[in-house]
Amino acid sequence: MASTLKRLSEDEVAGILSFLPAKAIIKLRTLSRYVLRRSACNHFLLTQSRHTKADSGFFTRPYYGPVVLTLLDPHAGIPNEGLRFLQHAERVVRASANGLVFCSNKSRILGSLCVCNPVAPIATLRFIPPPTGEEHHDLSCIGVAVDRMSRGYELVCFTKPPDWHSPYCFRVYASADNAWKFHKMVDGGPRDLQLEYPVICGRTVYLASTCGPYMHTAPYIVAFDIEEEGSEILSIPREATKASDCHEIRIARWGEKSLCLISCRRSSIFKLWAMSRDQGTIAWVEKYQVSMMEMGLTSPGDVHSFTVINSDTLVFVMNSSIYSYDIKKRALKELQKGYPSGYPILISYANSLRPY
Incomplete structure (x- = not known):
């Protein structure tokens, strides 16, 4: 060769x-x-990372225990040493983008936030400096936006307020400047926000609200525009606003610049809408609907976690198994059996050599 x-x-x-x-x-x-x-060389590493546009798998982060990598692409993956590095007892994976993985220690404080690429020959952590004077502030949500033309990336961090109706603290870190750029307070609306699943499209950060019946207010999405430094609350399709203990929603990227909404009745049906904007007006277009029976699951149970990856693959945890469902091919695959019970966080991962 x-x-x-x-x-x-x-x-x-x-x-x-x-x-x-x-x-x-x-x-x-x-x-x-x-x-x-x-x-x-760095030029090759960045070129390879630009070509790595699809996520090859996802981390499942349980409430207790180490993170696990589940692959969608059998030709991708992380060396055993890199995976063991991420599974360190005091390390918690918070986010991932274009091959970079962002971690903190179990204390969840900003001063412990760091970045690595686990496919590097020797995985090492690069610590991210906390905002001045806020080393010991807790972090609740981390989202990542990468610059595919350079080594630069931005972190967005939401901190949960101590009181229910207080605004969220929102910060942005720019790696090119090695500094946190601004600190804003954002109104999250009357419901709690799903801080485990932020979505960044362009310069807008999206967070979905929770869906439980503890309030009369319908579920919604909060959008924060980094450029305009303003937020708005977006309504969602009426069918997805059902607030009950057996009905959940998630948001995910749809293509390069858009957003999708996934609705799940835990033991029966998934439904997906794509969002479009026309001169500021929000519209939701139904893309697909599939029942557990149509997938071939004759004995469905409660869906504990779910998301959409690469705009074409639904992944979910149910009956102690992890499944993927190819939306285009309408093909179901059981990826892992015997997964511990609970509601793990699903974090997509791209098999990239991106330097950091």
Whole structure:
């Protein structure tokens, strides 16, 4: 193989390799010094990370116990050393974007927030400085927006207020400046927000409210515009506003720049809408609906966690198993059996060599 690669120019070799997932490149590095040398520079690492547009799997973060990586793409993955590094007893995975993984310790304080790439030969943590004077403030929500043309990224952090009706504290960290850019208070509306599942589309951060029957107010979505530094509460389709203990909603990315809403009646049906904006007017377009019976699950149970990855794959935890459902192919797959009971957080992961 090395002799074949040597007949190509350096740019051609780098171009071919940059379309492979990180796992494949790491294996080739062990077989060829030529590949190792050509794929080690920052330019190649950033090119490969730009080509890694699809998420290859997701972390399941249980309430207790270590994080687990579940793969959608069998050709991707994290070396065992990198996975053990993330599963350290005092480490909690908070977010992931384009191969970067963001962690904190169990204390959940801003001063413990750090970043790593677990596919690096030696996984190391780079600590993110907390806002001045706020090292010991708790963090409740972390979202990530990456710049695919550079090593830069932005973190958005929401802190849950101590009182129910108090505004949320919202901060943004810019890696290019190694600094937190601003600190705003955001009205989250009358309901609690699902801080475990933030979605960033462009310069807007979205958070869905909870869905339980503890309030008469219908569920909704809060949108915060980073550029305008303002927030608004968005209504959702009437069918998704049913507030009950057996009805849940989630939000996820839809394509590169849009948002989708997923509704789940825990033991019967999933439904998905895509959001569109036209001169400030919000519209929801129904994209699909599927029942457990249509998937082939003849003995459904309560769905404990769910989300949509890559705009085409529904993943969910039910009956101590983790499933994926290909929306386009209408194909169900059981990814893992014997998963511990509970409501794990699902965090998508891309198999990228992105430097940090």
